[in-house]
Amino acid sequence: MGFFITFEGIEGCGKSTQLSLLKTRLEKGGRAVLGVREPGGTLLGEQVRSVLLNTTEEGIDPWAELFLYEACRAQLVAKVIRPALIEGKVVLCDRFYDSTLAYQGFGRGLDREKIAGLNTLATGGLVPDLTILVDCAEDVGLKRAWSRINAASGAKEDRFEKEDAAFHSRVREGFLEIARGASRVRVVDGSREISTVHREICDIIKGVAGL
Ligand SMILES: Nc1ncnc2c1ncn2[C@@H]1O[C@H](COP(=O)(O)OP(=O)(O)O)[C@@H](O)[C@H]1O
Numbered sequence: 001m002g003f004f005i006t007f008e009g010i011e012g013c014g015k016s017t018q019l020s021l022l023k024t025r026l027e028k029g030g031r032a033v034l035g036v037r038e039p040g041g042t043l044l045g046e047q048v049r050s051v052l053l054n055t056t057e058e059g060i061d062p063w064a065e066l067f068l069y070e071a072c073r074a075q076l077v078a079k080v081i082r083p084a085l086i087e088g089k090v091v092l093c094d095r096f097y098d099s100t101l102a103y104q105g106f107g108r109g110l111d112r113e114k115i116a117g118l119n120t121l122a123t124g125g126l127v128p129d130l131t132i133l134v135d136c137a138e139d140v141g142l143k144r145a146w147s148r149i150n151a152a153s154g155a156k157e158d159r160f161e162k163e164d165a166a167f168h169s170r171v172r173e174g175f176l177e178i179a180r181g182a183s184r185v186r187v188v189d190g191s192r193e194i195s196t197v198h199r200e201i202c203d204i205i206k207g208v209a210g211l
């Protein structure tokens with residue numbers, strides 16, 4: 001079996017940046033690495049992703065939103081993540097089910113036990129070997145996310161980036177609470193320089209997985 005690492009945290013904390021740096025580093029070390037993102041990572045998942053990230057006048061019911069995320073996840077685990085792990089690859093996933101608990105549970109207030117049950121159903125019980133929670137204050141993350149959006153000409157903010165600061169603060173606290181309850185989750189201070197955060201993540205991965 002390979003090794004399954006997920007990256008979690010609020011918008012703009014640096015998940016994608018750190019995932020990409022780690023992927024390059026592991027590949028330089030001769031590892032077979034697969035990087036995927038949620039929602040997405042499969043044809044079905046990318047189609048649902050575009051539905052999820054765009055606003056329509058009708059809006060999305062929170063439970064409908066949850067089921068769409070779980071549908072993406074079921075497809076991604078079955079078609080991509082499990083096969084890659086069986087091949088012995090290191091799988092790096094940009095967001096996974098902790099995000100559902102943080103956003104739909106702590107953020108939107110849906111029943112957290114029900115969410116946890118659906119998460120288990122969607123993943124068939126697959127649990128990350130290690131989860132890196134890149135933590136930073138919501139205003140820092142949102143500012144970074146906004147400058148990223150402004151840099152990409154024509155890009156539109158997505159639904160989560162439109163939520164208010166209190167929502168993102170609940171999500172951040174939710175991630176931290178998840179981390180307190182699960183030894184697989186390691187919290188990294190994402191407010192520091194990109195290279196400093198990267199070095200710490202490399203140290204953690206060496207310590208936990210010997211990679
Ligand atoms: N530690 C950091 N310090 C300053 N800027 C950062 C840091 N990490 C990421 N960024 C920048 O902030 C923006 C959001 O980073 P990104 O990795 O896309 O966040 P996420 O995937 O968590 O939403 C990007 O423009 C990225 O270059």
Ligand SMILES: [Mg+2]
Pocket residue numbers: 015016017094
């Ligand atoms: Mg990202």
